[in-house]
Amino acid sequence: MAEGILVFVEQRGGQVRKASLEALSEAHRKVATVGGAVTAFIVGKDVKSIAGSLAKYHPSKILVSDSADFENYSTEGYATALTEAVKKTDAKYVFAANTALSKDLLPRVAARLDAPLVSDVTEFVVDGNNLLPKRPQYSGKTYTVYEFNSPVGLVTLRPNVFAIEESSNNVNCPIEDLAVSAGEVKAKVTATQAASGNKVELSEASVVVAGGRGIKGPENWPVLQSLCDQLGAALGASRAVVDAGWIDHQFQVGQTGKTVSPQLYIACGISGAIQHLAGMNSSKVIVAINNNPDAEIFKHATYGIVGDVLEVVPKLTEELKKMNSNN
Amino acid sequence: MKIAVCVKAVPDTDAKIVIAGDKQNIDYAGVRIVTSPYDEFAIEEALRLKEKLGGETTVFSVGGKEATDVLRDSLARGIDSAVHIQDDEFDNLDPLSTAKVLAAAIKDGGFDAVFCGQQGVGGDNNQVPAMLAELLGVPQATIILKFETDGTTFKAEREIEGAHETIEGTLPAVFSTQKGLNEPRYPSIKGVMAARRKEIVVKDAAALGVKGQFEKANRKVKVKEMALPASRPLGRKLDGDADAQVKSLMDLLRTEARVI
Ligand SMILES: Cc1cc2nc3c(=O)[nH]c(=O)nc-3n(C[C@H](O)[C@H](O)[C@H](O)COP(=O)(O)OP(=O)(O)OC[C@H]3O[C@@H](n4cnc5c(N)ncnc54)[C@H](O)[C@@H]3O)c2cc1C
Numbered sequence: 127m128a129e130g131i132l133v134f135v136e137q138r139g140g141q142v143r144k145a146s147l148e149a150l151s152e153a154h155r156k157v158a159t160v161g162g163a164v165t166a167f168i169v170g171k172d173v174k175s176i177a178g179s180l181a182k183y184h185p186s187k188i189l190v191s192d193s194a195d196f197e198n199y200s201t202e203g204y205a206t207a208l209t210e211a212v213k214k215t216d217a218k219y220v221f222a223a224n225t226a227l228s229k230d231l232l233p234r235v236a237a238r239l240d241a242p243l244v245s246d247v248t249e250f251v252v253d254g255n256n257l258l259p260k261r262p263q264y265s266g267k268t269y270t271v272y273e274f275n276s277p278v279g280l281v282t283l284r285p286n287v288f289a290i291e292e293s294s295n296n297v298n299c300p301i302e303d304l305a306v307s308a309g310e311v312k313a314k315v316t317a318t319q320a321a322s323g324n325k326v327e328l329s330e331a332s333v334v335v336a337g338g339r340g341i342k343g344p345e346n347w348p349v350l351q352s353l354c355d356q357l358g359a360a361l362g363a364s365r366a367v368v369d370a371g372w373i374d375h376q377f378q379v380g381q382t383g384k385t386v387s388p389q390l391y392i393a394c395g396i397s398g399a400i401q402h403l404a405g406m407n408s409s410k411v412i413v414a415i416n417n418n419p420d421a422e423i424f425k426h427a428t429y430g431i432v433g434d435v436l437e438v439v440p441k442l443t444e445e446l447k448k449m450n451s452n453n
Numbered sequence: 454m455k456i457a458v459c460v461k462a463v464p465d466t467d468a469k470i471v472i473a474g475d476k477q478n479i480d481y482a483g484v485r486i487v488t489s490p491y492d493e494f495a496i497e498e499a500l501r502l503k504e505k506l507g508g509e510t511t512v513f514s515v516g517g518k519e520a521t522d523v524l525r526d527s528l529a530r531g532i533d534s535a536v537h538i539q540d541d542e543f544d545n546l547d548p549l550s551t552a553k554v555l556a557a558a559i560k561d562g563g564f565d566a567v568f569c570g571q572q573g574v575g576g577d578n579n580q581v582p583a584m585l586a587e588l589l590g591v592p593q594a595t596i597i598l599k600f601e602t603d604g605t606t607f608k609a610e611r612e613i614e615g616a617h618e619t620i621e622g623t624l625p626a627v628f629s630t631q632k633g634l635n636e637p638r639y640p641s642i643k644g645v646m647a648a649r650r651k652e653i654v655v656k657d658a659a660a661l662g663v664k665g666q667f668e669k670a671n672r673k674v675k676v677k678e679m680a681l682p683a684s685r686p687l688g689r690k691l692d693g694d695a696d697a698q699v700k701s702l703m704d705l706l707r708t709e710a711r712v713i
């Protein structure tokens with residue numbers, strides 16, 4: 127009988143994704159229910175040295191596929207490695223963070239294993255020894271709870287939803303090699319260009335400040351950027367301003383943009399269209415700044431300020447600056 | 454070039470969503486159905502590729518009768534032929550099963566490229582294209598923003614967190630398209646008229662050689678229940694002028710919400 131949870135830990139250039147640590151922490155919280163142990167799996171070139179840093183997130187074992195084959199990402203090569211790891215551990219569940227890489231990789235692995243995948247999960251419902259993944263659909267207008275009917279089920283977890291649990295002590299855990307080669311690869315990543323954008327990645331930021339048509343024009347981004355700087359926030363945008371050419375699509379939040387789930391989301395001059403809400407309504411606290419008291423966004427905001435965004439935002443930035451300089 | 458496109462019929466994003474009585478799906482009664490917005494980029498890219506390298510384009514959709522209009526929409530935009538994959542067994546399919554059904558329909562067609570949308574809006578699974586690539590035994594590039602091919606090899610670009618990456622590989626391959634790849638054309642009046650006269654080929658489970666495989670009992674994942682989200686506690690608008698509002702917001706974020 128399959129048991130335990132295998133967590134695919136994503137790294138790029140030796141940096142482990144924060145969202146992967148969230149997945150590892152959630153696996154730790156749920157493994158008693160499932161039975162068996164948590165195994166972390168990391169793949170890449172020269173990743174052995176970073177594998178040890180995963181111990182403080184409580185896996186029982188860390189499995190490493192370290193090979194020149196995996197220097198650059200290829201769906202097929204990584205799929206081979208992850209499939210081997212699943213087979214070796216005979217895990218009942220496979221967790222991964224719902225990132226750009228996972229969106230490409232996990233479905234391929236699921237098809238190879240002939241196993242089901244539920245993506246972008248925000249909660250697990252416990253049912254006996256089983257985990258039932260739950261996720262929003264239809265722009266957050268419904269939630270769906272799924273049940274696996276398979277020895278192994280794959281799940282990707284929405285970033286920023288599951289808390290990280292880190293041990294403060296020095297912990298050790300066994301690290302084991304999993305020797306695999308990429309096999310025949312018919313497509314692979316040949317170049318990566320850093321995008322000029324947020325310092326903090328939008329989908330993983332714990333604070334997001336987003337601007338919509340209410341900011342009046344692209345010349346006012348610096349007003350929002352100053353607020354971002356005080357909050358350590360990532361900048362986001364509505365589709366209306368992306369379509370208007372005020373900002374690049376990589377900043378768009380919503381159904382046809384990014385899904386974010388920060389602790390704090392500040393919507394500046396955004397009306398609150400359902401397609402925008404789809405990308406941010408799982409945020410913990412939502413602040414809306416809008417000069418129309420009847421704007422839909424106020425129905426979804428924890429705190430609402432009726433006012434001119436270009437007047438309110440600088441004042442807020444000023445207050446935060448005062449607070450930050452007092453600390 | 455033989456080019457396949459997969460399109461999904463989905464509720465309009467503005468549609469009011471009601472959960473069906475059995476809590477297994479949404480209630481489609483009265484819901485306007487559209488081509489999933491991302492699939493429009495897939496259709497457009499297929500048309501451009503044909504314009505550049507010649508060949509023929511075929512669109513596939515797995516679904517009930519709602520898929521007919523969506524297939525006509527593809528034809529109206531200029532896709533050459535359409536295949537409607539329909540069977541009672543295919544009702545409310547999970548992504549892996551959908552990919553298997555599509556693979557059965559596509560595998561012997563000699564296609565050089567298969568274009569999908571990056572996600573079917575509403576279900577938002579983001580799974581079918583990569584599964585299809587695996588089942589067809591071909592490489593993939595998903596969620597792409599740029600694409601070029603000479604008919605033998607391809608080069609594509611996709612956005613990842615904080616960067617763009619370039620993927621190079623060989624055809625045949627499966628691609629899933631992201632907003633930004635192209636500007637989809639609208640169907641022309643002439644196209645709409647011509648599409649009305651075109652035949653849509655219908656294939657069922659038996660025709661695809663998969664009869665019985667997708668009965669509910671054989672599916673590897675099931676919807677246990679659909680539910681409405683817990684409603685957010687009603688928000689509050691802050692009082693006073695801008696200064697007072699900002700001061701109370703600071704207090705609330707610090708002491709009540711504890712997020713700063
Ligand atoms: C298929 C589809 C997919 C879509 N996907 C997305 C998506 O991913 N993301 C997305 O955001 N949208 C998406 N949309 C578009 C969405 O429907 C809205 O059109 C869009 O979100 C509106 O952007 P906005 O709020 O910036 O603009 P508007 O709706 O124009 O709202 C501007 C707001 O600013 C306020 N305002 C004006 N001046 C000021 C001021 N001085 N101070 C304060 N407030 C002010 C106004 O009261 C208004 O509420 C999609 C639409 C479709 C059909």
Ligand SMILES: Nc1ncnc2c1ncn2[C@@H]1O[C@H](COP(=O)(O)O)[C@@H](O)[C@H]1O
Nearest residue numbers: 459460515569570572573578579580581
């Ligand atoms: N029922 C279907 N029929 C045809 N293509 C589909 C179907 N479901 C999904 N697809 C394709 O796969 C893409 C991603 O869908 P999904 O994995 O459901 O988010 C869609 O944009 C379509 O191109």
